[in-house]
Amino acid sequence: GAVVSQHPSWVICKSGTSVKIECRSLDFQATTMFWYRQFPKQSLMLMATSNEGSKATYEQGVEKDKFLINHASLTLSTLTVTSAHPEDSSFYICSAFFSGSPYEQYFGPGTRLTVT
């Protein structure tokens, strides 16, 4: 099956710094990727839809200037958390849509972000 990777798997950063998370589709091209956030004991919340070569579409309530998304190639989307604060500590998960299997999203393993 299609594989999606994320890097790093976990990261600790200081408050006020920025952190970049990468999401890669390893064996297929993904024109669309999705970014989710999951707080402890809660469900996944969709943050934004990332389309290759165009601006991301953010869900209501998600600050686009704080969570910068870049989808510069068909295999890579990045999420940058700018000026991170402790409340941004969460599990960030990406998924990719594969046109060869239109009813299935492939999820990455997630990135655990801790802001101190």
Next chain:
Amino acid sequence: DAKTTQPTSMDCAEGRAANLPCNHSTISGNEYVYWYRQIHSQGPQYIIHGLKNNETNEMASLIITEDRKSSTLILPHATLRDTAVYYCIVSDSGGSNYKLTFGKGTLLTVNP
């Protein structure tokens, strides 16, 4: 507003069938029923989807009622590795525009 309703948790004995129910009484004609699961601290994994007919794959079976207002995911022979949160999601037909809205899901615990 939640589009699906699932029990918060269920238990199942190893080797037995696990039947996970889901209510989606407001489902519209063009919406599919998807099932994903999330093992602790991992990304979700696709299990199966269906529109009207019952579906089966190597992982599970999906039984959809005739009125499409509810469905049941069946894991025929549950193993300890099937312990996870199972999400039932309804969404428009597949494609790059379809979004998955995750509810709270059902925590299935498979006991030895």
